[in-house]
Amino acid sequence: MIIRHYLLEGRPMITDEKTRKKIACEATYLANELVRQLSAPSLILEASEKDMRKGNFNFLRAGAIRNFCILGIIVNLYRVIELRDNFLIDILFSEYELRDMGFPSIDKFLGGSEQMKYLEILRHQFAGHATAKWASDRKPGELISPKLLGTALRETGIDNLRDFAKRLRADFASQLEEFIGKMRGQFPAVDKFVREEYPLKLEKGRLGR
Helix, strand or coil, X not given: CCCEEECCCCCEEECCHHHHHHHHHHHHHHHHHHHHHXXXXXXXXXXXXXXXXXXXXXXXXXXXXXXXXXXXXXXXHHHHHHHHHHHHECCCECHHHHHHCCCCCHHHHHCCHHHHHHHHHHXXXXXXXXXXXXXXXXXXXXXXXXXXXXXXXXXXXXXXXXXXHHHHHHHHHHHHHHHHHHHHHHCCHHHHHHHHHXXXXXXXXXXXX
């Protein structure tokens, strides 16, 4: 049974220790995966640049790598939001406690709430629907305004992809990694879950055992 108590503002917080341990294990596993995924674009771009310097340049390949990195960045930033909202905030920690744990803020990383609105536009374009409006049998789809798309890339900083990806890896992902360290200290069970229990069950599922 999930036991909750209520914060001053009326939102529930889970207090049952067995349930809290389970949530903490799963949240830490997701956070650990996100550190890898948020670091990957920078590593991919660095490897691509090395190839370019060797003369191995191809427009199709370069464009595909750029779009793949943008897609990965946007999808995984939203996974950070899902981690925060579905596993952490007012579930394991209050907003103040979570901030004290060092959980990274996407708003702060991007520069504010206005930039978050532009990230939402990019989410729809790169990780959702490629159209600005729904199509029907009487009206075809419509592409998002190129000016709006360009503005969203500029305002979020993603247009300068190399530097954005580098900062994402050095600042945001590293901050998330520090948060994981604090979760490991507060919930000792997460180490075994992340390193052994979940991967082992995943492999058994893959092998049909």
